[in-house]
Amino acid sequence: MGDVQxxxxxxISRRDRPARWLATRSxxxxxxxxxxxxxxxxxxxxxxxxxxxxxxTLLNQLDYQLQTAGGRYASCMEEKHDEGPPPPQGxxxxxxxxxxxxxxxxxxxxxKDGVVTDQGxxxxxSHLSDADKAILTRLPPDGRYYTENLxxxxxxxxxxxxxxxxxxxxxxxxxxSTMESTLHxxxxxxxxxxxxxxxLAGFIGTGxxxxxxxxxRRVAATATRVTQLxxxxxxxxxxxxxxxxxxxxxxxxxxxxxxxxxxxVESALARRAASEARLRRFAADASHELRTPLAAIRGYAELAxxxxxxxxxxIAHALHRIESESERMSVLxxxxxxxxxxxxxxxxxxxxxxLSRLAIDATSDARVASADxxxxxxxxxxxxxxxxxxxxxxxxxxNLMSNAAKHTPKGTRVTVALADGGQPGxxxxxxxxxxxxxxxxxxxxxxxxxxxxxxSRSRTxxxxxxxxxxxxxxxxxxxxxxxVGSKPGHTRFAITLPRLYI
Numbered sequence: 001m002g003d004v005q006x007x008x009x010x011x012i013s014r015r016d017r018p019a020r021w022l023a024t025r026s027x028x029x030x031x032x033x034x035x036x037x038x039x040x041x042x043x044x045x046x047x048x049x050x051x052x053x054x055x056x057t058l059l060n061q062l063d064y065q066l067q068t069a070g071g072r073y074a075s076c077m078e079e080k081h082d083e084g085p086p087p088p089q090g091x092x093x094x095x096x097x098x099x100x101x102x103x104x105x106x107x108x109x110x111x112k113d114g115v116v117t118d119q120g121x122x123x124x125x126s127h128l129s130d131a132d133k134a135i136l137t138r139l140p141p142d143g144r145y146y147t148e149n150l151x152x153x154x155x156x157x158x159x160x161x162x163x164x165x166x167x168x169x170x171x172x173x174x175x176x177s178t179m180e181s182t183l184h185x186x187x188x189x190x191x192x193x194x195x196x197x198x199x200l201a202g203f204i205g206t207g208x209x210x211x212x213x214x215x216x217r218r219v220a221a222t223a224t225r226v227t228q229l230x231x232x233x234x235x236x237x238x239x240x241x242x243x244x245x246x247x248x249x250x251x252x253x254x255x256x257x258x259x260x261x262x263x264x265v266e267s268a269l270a271r272r273a274a275s276e277a278r279l280r281r282f283a284a285d286a287s288h289e290l291r292t293p294l295a296a297i298r299g300y301a302e303l304a305x306x307x308x309x310x311x312x313x314x315i316a317h318a319l320h321r322i323e324s325e326s327e328r329m330s331v332l333x334x335x336x337x338x339x340x341x342x343x344x345x346x347x348x349x350x351x352x353x354x355l356s357r358l359a360i361d362a363t364s365d366a367r368v369a370s371a372d373x374x375x376x377x378x379x380x381x382x383x384x385x386x387x388x389x390x391x392x393x394x395x396x397x398x399n400l401m402s403n404a405a406k407h408t409p410k411g412t413r414v415t416v417a418l419a420d421g422g423q424p425g426x427x428x429x430x431x432x433x434x435x436x437x438x439x440x441x442x443x444x445x446x447x448x449x450x451x452x453x454x455x456s457r458s459r460t461x462x463x464x465x466x467x468x469x470x471x472x473x474x475x476x477x478x479x480x481x482x483x484v485g486s487k488p489g490h491t492r493f494a495i496t497l498p499r500l501y502i
Contacts, residue, residue, distance in 0.1 A: 027216070028209050035205045036198060043194035047187075054186060058179040062158050063145045065103065066174055073099050073108030074162075074170030077118040096120055103174070107150075107157060111137055111169035126153045141169050147176065156180065215251035218242050219258050226262065231269065238266040285450035285465065289332050293325035300325075335466045339449065342473040348389035352500055355384045355393070355429060359416050362397040366414070370405035378417040384427050385500040388478045396474050399467040400431040400493050408435030421496045430494040438486040446484060447472040471495075 076096035096108065102122050109119035109128075116133045120126055128136070129152040139146060139161040146159050150173075159173040222242045229238065241259050246252035300318035307314070356379050363377050386393075397416070404414045414433045421428040438446065445451050450465035471493075475482045480497040 028206075028213055031209045031213075032202065032205055035209075036202055039198060039201050040194075043190075043197065047190045047194065050190065051183065051187065055179075055183055058182060059158070062174050062176070062179060066145065066158060066160050066172055069102055069106060069172055069174075072172075073102055073106055073120075073122065074110055074164075074172050077108055077110040077120070078164045078166075078168060078170060080118065097122055097124075105175050107153065107159075107171075107173040107175070109136055109171040109173075110164070111161075111171065112167075117168070121153065128152050136171055137169075139169070139171060213251065215242070215246075215249070215255050219251075219255050222258070222262075238262050238269075282449050286332075286336060289450070290329060293329040293332075296325040297322050297329075332466075335470060338470060339466065339473055342477050348392055348474075348477055350387055351390065352385050352502065353388050353390045353393055355386055355418055355427065355497075356380070357383070358390065358394055358397060359418055359429065362394060362401060363416050365398065366401045366405065369402075372410040373405055373408070374411065374413045376413060376415040378415060378419075380418060384418055385502060386427060386478070386497045387500045388497070389474075392474045393478070396471045396495065397429070397431070399471050403467055404431060404433045404435070404491075408433050421499070423496070425499055426496050427499045428494055428496050430492055432490070432492040434489055435491060437488045437491050438484070443484065443486060447482070 073096060076099050080096065096118075097120050099122065104123040106122040107119070107126065108121075110117050114137050116128065116136055119128055119136075128150070132150045132152045135148050135150065136159075139148075139159060141161045141163045143160060143162055148157055148159055149155060150157050154175060154177065156176040157173040158176055159171060161169055161171045164170045219242050222240050225240050226238060229240075241262060242255040247256055300322045304315050304318045359377060359379060363375050366373075367375050401414065401416070404412070408414070412433050412435045414431065417428075417430045417432065419428050419430075420426070442451070447468050449469040451468070472482055475495050475497070478497055480495060482496075483494045485492050485494075
């Protein structure tokens with residue numbers, strides 16, 4: 001049997017737990033938590049600095065009091081134990097606990113040969129333990145200040161020691177209880193003040209954060225309403241917008257960007273709906289265009305098959321009509337295939353093309369095909385070259401000229417002109433006629449597929465409605481553009497292409 005691998009257990013370090021917890025909170029919770037954490041850190045820093053400064057200040061004041069006392073209490077004890085002649089009979093014994101000019105609680109002691117020979121407290125009683133006496137005997141006589149705990153007389157004392165006249169050690173001290181009581185009161189006062197400040201900051205900060213995040217809540221509410229719209233149902237408008245946006249704030253910038261995004265989405269939905277409508281219309285028109293020649297082919301074929309002994313002239317006529325409709329269907333399929341290739345971005349040939357020669361050839365063909373029109377050619381003296389597909393560019397010019405011939409009456413003047421474009425490095429090829437013009441309502445959709453001057457599907461003019469769509473697609477594939485302007489008596493198609501200089 002193979003080894004059974006134990007399941008992996010993910011361990012989250014203690015350092016990562018606060019970050020993970022904070023990441024699961026709302027933005028409002030994160031901001032308030034951060035605000036309170038920063039305020040608590042500031043309060044703790046202020047409290048610590050205040051405590052340290054006040055502690056040093058009070059300790060310096062205590063040291064100054066010890067310095068002012070000047071060891072008078074311990075000196076009095078030294079005089080009591082002076083090894084000189086004894087005081088006269090009946091003289092009063094010196095009471096060092098009543099030394100004038102010393103604060104109540106001042107401690108004094110005399111150490112001789114490592115033994116505490118005397119000790120006392122101003123206006124108090126003292127009974128030192130052996131441990132406290134050992135602390136006193138260890139004090140160095142350097143005049144510095146030391147903090148020691150004398151438990152038998154009430155706690156911490158600030159002590160200083162100096163040498164006496166006869167080699168003894170004179171110790172003076174002041175209790176730290178008053179200073180410690182003051183620091184304790186300051187701690188309680190600061191803790192209460194900081195706690196109140198944190199509570200107030202929590203309430204005020206919550207309200208302020210809620211007010212500041214109100215634009216974001218509006219964005220969220222608007223986004224929620226947008227998600228409830230039937231965006232997949234076709235053409236959809238998005239009336240929802242985030243109100244009261246101010247670009248001066250970050251939240252306002254988010255709201256403004258969200259509104260712009262909704263505008264882009266609305267435009268995209270509109271374009272998608274229009275594209276789907278064009279696709280449906282394209283499919284319907286293409287189906288109709290293909291169905292008609294197929295129906296004709298089928299009908300003539302059935303006619304020939306049902307009457308095999310019919311007049312040869314009738315059979316020849318049926319075959320001729322089948323051939324004609326087949327050619328028509330082949331042209332339609334070729335044009336649809338060309339448009340599909342151009343839509344897919346399939347590259348065209350990129351060779352130098354002489355537009356002057358192209359215009360001459362296309363105009364010559366048009367004169368033969370439509371001799372009842374007046375064809376005028378306006379060309380510059382030098383050859384004009386572009387880079388592209390000569391066959392497709394000839395198809396573009398032929399479609400424009402065929403369109404002018406089919407939709408204008410006999411005797412119409414059609415001018416093919418070649419000149420410099422409006423922008424440097426471009427050339428303009430135009431086809432202008434003085435016919436009746438294009439209806440204004442038809443001009444915006446003129447380059448769409450299966451658009452005809454006659455809204456019915458009559459094919460008396462032999463048009464598939466794809467000519468101008470091919471003109472627009474081929475021109476765009478060559479990096480150019482096409483414009484049309486039309487009014488009664490003047491219609492002009494102008495193609496602008498990048499010029500090639502050799």
